[in-house]
Amino acid sequence: MLDAPVRRLLAPGLDATAGGLAALGVRPLMVTGVGWLAGLGACVAAGTGSWTLALVLWLVNRLLDGLDGPLARRRGATELGGFLDIVADFSVYAGFVLAVAVAVPDARIACLALLVAYYVSGTAFLALSSLLERRGDTGGDGRSLRFVGGLAEGTETVVAYVLFCLFPGHAALIAWVFTAAVAVTAGQRIAFGVRVLRRPAPSGVSTASPSAPSAHRSAPDRQDL
Structure with missing residues (x-):
């Protein structure tokens, strides 16, 4: 829900920092890898009750996740980068929840x-992203995958995990509230998918098989997830 305005707010600073990293020869996958290690460290710290360290490493993870996309656009975005970025994000998201448990x-x-x-x-997100790409959907914000917004997006996840670290004694309440938000988001994505996919595909776009060509298949992908 808050991702779009937050991205607009942070974009100038992230772009400037990415420019400095590019000048130093830093590659996007290096940033993604270091960010993933910081996220893994946050999970370990949370699992051992080291909440201050978990908070610091979680924020470092999110900062680096915000930098690899702008850096990729400067150094050359790749589909591999986008793939590894989303895998890194999902693994840290789930690992942190496991650590809290x-x-x-x-x-x-x-x-x-x-x-x-x-x-x-x-x-719902991954399936819909793939199907919309096959249909030649031109929407989205330039990231590797077609994101469908909802009540709980990246910004809300950052806030929820910060709250876990600041108020671990209320972890159950925080988790239940965030569960409700994520469930609403799942419903929003499913409803959007039903509404869009029940329409006929645009003229000239085949959806008969997974190998059907997409209107964007030849375009370079982006890593800024």
Whole structure:
């Protein structure tokens, strides 16, 4: 819900930083890899109850995730970069929830529900992104995958995990509230997919098989997930 305005707010600073990194010869995949390691460290720290360290590493992970896209546009975006970026994001998102469940036993059922909500929302997101690309959908914001917005997006995830770190004693409540938000997002994505995919594909676009050519197949992909 808040991703678009936050992206507009942060874009100038991220672009300037990406320009400096590009001048130093830093590659986008290096940033993605270091960011993933920071996210993994955040998960380990949260799982051991080191909440301050978890908070710092989580914010570092999010900062680097915001930098690899602008850097990729300067150094040359690749489909591999976009693929690894989304895998890194999803693994850290899930790993952090697992870590909270380990550190706060009373929150385990809520964390399990959150992971189920993530699974449904993520499945709808990835499937819809692929199908829209096959149909030649020209929407989106230039990222590797076609994102369909909703109540809980990246910004809301950052806030929820910050709250986990600041108020671990209320982890169950935070997880339940965020589970509801993610569930609403899953419903929004499913409803959007039903509404769009029930329409005939645009003229000249074949959806008969997964190998059908897309209007964007030849365009370079972007890594700024």
